[in-house]
């Protein structure tokens with residue numbers, strides 16, 4: 001269905017929901033100028049994930065991986081939340097319980113004002129030493145070379161690379177929210193990376209109403225109750241407006 005027509009049933013489900021989850025991916029931040037991973041303009045078309053987004057790649061070439069994260073950190077620092085992020089933050093004010101479960105590492109939900117956020121793939125603002133696990137946050141300078149900890153160990157960004165476990169507290173809390181929500185939004189994700197994408201199926205299994213917002217269909221589209229095709233920054237404010245009218 002196009003963004004112009006959000007079904008009456010979907011609006012009613014949202015307006016009467018006790019608990020809503022927004023599960024978000026890179027497409028959520030695309031309109032903020034942060035590139036997505038897959039698809040025609042995706043990062044992985046030009047760069048190989050196996051050379052950059054795994055621990056062995058970091059050990060083999062720490063400076064290259066560090067430089068790539070610095071570059072992305074700069075893009076993220078210069079970006080601001082878009083209308084979609086703000087709409088989700090606003091939903092928190094009008095619905096009883098809203099949880100954001102994000103695969104993004106960019107902090108934009110927080111900067112838009114969302115409070116109840118779980119980060120499945122870490123956060124680019126944090127860094128830690130791979131040897132002694134000391135955390136370094138704002139103190140890290142954006143240098144070309146991978147910095148070293150006082151103990152001599154390499155410092156890496158606190159993000160989840162392929163083959164690494166997700167932060168268990170964030171994943172368990174996300175699973176709990178997904179299994180207990182009435183409406184589960186899937187926004188701007190290709191839904192191909194696991195275990196994050198398993199939350200979509202967990203929510204479905206427990207009877208949540210599933211609404212997808214994406215510019216194109218995804219791996220998970222076939223199990224949606226409603227798919228809204230268009231930009232998250234256009235569709236989310238429209239849904240917010242219509243839900244507000246319904247609740248007024």
Ligand code: BJW
Pocket residue numbers: 024025026027028030031036037038039042053103104105121159160161162163164165166187188189190191192193194195213214215216218230231232233
């Ligand atoms: C818009 C829009 C707009 C655009 N509006 N929409 C086979 C081989 C090897 C591994 C595996 C395998 N099978 C399964 C695995 C496991 C692997 C995995 O899932 N791989 C698959 C890709 C095959 N998973 C893992 O390794 C995970 N860990 C794990 O499984 O641990 C257990 C384990 C431990 C030890 C040994 C073995 C297993 C970890 C996954 C970590 C993912 N990390 C990354 C990088 C994070 C740091 C960084 O940013 O650099 O996370 S990869 C990347 O993908 C990033 C994202 O969070 C994640 C998901 O991508 P996302 O968000 O969906 O973005 P895109 O680009 O894919 O999609 C964007 C969407 O937006 C598109 O649909 C567009 O259409 C849409 N869009 N503009 C609305 N304006």
